[in-house]
Amino acid sequence: MKINIINKSNNPLPEYSTSQSAGLDLKAFIPQSITLKPFERKLIPTGLYIELPEGYEAQVRPRSGLALKFGITVLNTPGTIDSDYRGEIGVILINLSKDDFKINNGDRICQLVISKHENAELIQVNEINKSVRGSGGFGHTGNS
Secondary structure, X not given: OOOEEEEOOOOOOOEEOOOXXXXXXXXXXXXXXXEEOXXXXXXXXXXXXXXXXXXXXXXXXXXXXXXXXXXXXXXXXXXXXXXXXXXXXXXXXXXXXXXXXXXXXXXXXXXXXXXXXXXXXXXXXXXOOOOOOOOOOOOOOOOO
């Protein structure tokens, strides 16, 4: 799949870390370092603009290393970029640790996963088919 991208940052285009990675690494595009204080959130620009084909979305997801080592995650994960959005990709990061976290220009801040989706037609009815599970949810099956 080919996707048109405008890169207004001074960083290289996003890349997959390995040949079988699902997500492209996105980098911060900031004129000066940003410090995220504990429980603070900020919108971090990337300088990237994409043109997705119809029927696809891009999902902004956290980087597991940042989450585990530093408590940094994407607040609205996964963030969805619709195929008709043409603005800059921004990433809402939050610091869930007790320590300040410094973000520098060019730091890898999240992953971008391209995903196919379907648009559903909703049909209003008075009842739906029953299932074995029924309405049990939120841990009802006993699995964590």
